[in-house]
Amino acid sequence: MPTIKLYVGNLVENLAKPDLEALFSEYGQVTECAIIGNYGFVHYDNEDSGKAAVSALNGSQFMGRSLKVEISRSKSTKIFVGDLPEGTTKEQLETLFNSYGIIVECDVIRNYGFVHFATEEQASLACKLNGENYKGNILRVEISSSKMRQKPGMGGRDGCFKCGRYGHW
Structure with a gap:
């Protein structure tokens, strides 16, 4: 099932995670939510939910601040x-x-x-x-300077050390 990660910027200091999660849960099932200082990340397991949240919440007022909400482009x-x-x-x-x-x-x-x-x-x-x-x-x-397994999800113990796939080594 495709997942989507949203960046949420311009949050008030000391915002509680349940408050952010409650705001975003109006648009679908939040699978993960984290706050780091004045920004955070919200994950949905459904792309439509994420896109609806971006459309509805980007630029909206939340606790006196204008939120910046966008699909996260960050790589791990x-x-x-x-x-x-x-x-x-x-x-x-x-x-x-x-x-x-x-x-x-x-x-x-x-x-x-x-x-x-x-x-x-x-x-x-x-x-x-x-x-x-x-x-x-x-x-x-x-x-890490290693070029192997740079992407998450390639760490399975039984897969190939270089690519994470099965059955060819």
């Missing part, structure tokens, strides 16, 4: 996380990084992992953890 940005303690789980890695933004995908491979953030800005913020101590290990965190 992947970071490399090295020197993870042995036994670190995907859930622990997500918890470590979720305060920096929307995590699109996350995976742990032995003592390193990858985290895909919704925006390059969020990924850059997460790089602040470079050199930090995590459970006795000094983390190496940087924007």
